[in-house]
Amino acid sequence: MKRSTLFIAVAGICAVLAVSLLICAAQDKNAKPAGANFVPSPVFSPPYPPLPHHFIDVHTIQILCQAPRGAIKRALVRPLEPSGDGDVFVLLLAWTGDVEKGGYNVHEIAINTQVQWKGKAGNTTLIEYIDSDMGLLAGREPYGWPKKMADITWTQTATGWTVAAKKLKDQGSVPLMNIEYKISSSVPAVKWPEMGPTYLVRRTPNASPSTPAIGELVCVGCNVPPKAKASGPLVAPAGKKDTKGTATVQFFDGPHDPLTFFGPIKVLDAKMTFMDGTMPGPGLGLGEVLSKWEE
Secondary structure (H helix, E strand, O other): OHHHHHHHHHHHHHHHHHHHHHHHHHHHHHOOOOOOOOOOOOOOOOOOOOOOEOEEEEEEEEEEEEOOOOHHHHHOOOOOEEOOOOOEEEEEEEEEEEEOOOOOOEEEEEEEEEEEEOOEEEEEEEEEEEOOHHHHHHHHOOOOOOEEEOEEEEEEOOOEEEEEEEOOHHHOOOEEEEEEEEEOOOOOOOOOOOOOOEEEEEEEOOOOOOOOOEEEEEEEOOOOOHHHHHHOOOOOOOOOOOEEEEEEEEEOEEOOEEHHHHOOOEEEEEEEEEEEEEOOOOOEOOOEEEEEEEO
16 A cells, blocks of 8 residues: 555656646746847837947947036046046037948047946047937937937038037937037147056936836946957047048037036047948957945
């Protein structure tokens, strides 16, 4: 009698294990592969293609600027701290002819500055204006880039380029920036700051009064091998059409854009890069979350 009971118990256990294995096998067979591409809402018509993103035919103008003393520190989001010369920023103007061959013609202007976090050096974007809903959402959702919409116009001149930015029609199309870049072969050499990887604070607001807001420190470029950092996902390689020059920068205050806070009180240097075709490298993929907290 005891042997029969033991036999029935063992048989029952084996049957349960067999069924469990079959269920697991069926689940594994139907499961989606790990790391499947995330498609943002609306899923039937996503605002941006899956990452990584590859940039095609890229113009960039970089202007090294001196801000009023203490302005950069006051504009930083915790837990980032200033690094290097805390009153210097790089005004980056970019015009991308296309992204992922999707017909996206994107213009953007960003104020970037050196920062540090727990002794690790890098850079962050204090504010960025862009004229593409694709670029706005693709920057804010995965990474936390502080992007806002604006009308941005590039105009080629006899001596270089002018770039103007203004608010959208809902805020009266008021001016935000007027920038002029003039090509010159006689400008003195200036040492530019080492920007390193990009640190961004992604802040997700609470969806209800009973849930906290979430903060995350995201790094783009921290996982890039040291030898590849000079040609990382956001670095256009040097080309034959590159130029040096001088620039004038004028900021204005919009309804919700206190840009004169950043001056600039002086323009230190300026340069331009033009890249034909697709930017080399793996493209702009996901970053790395270094820290996470509730707000």
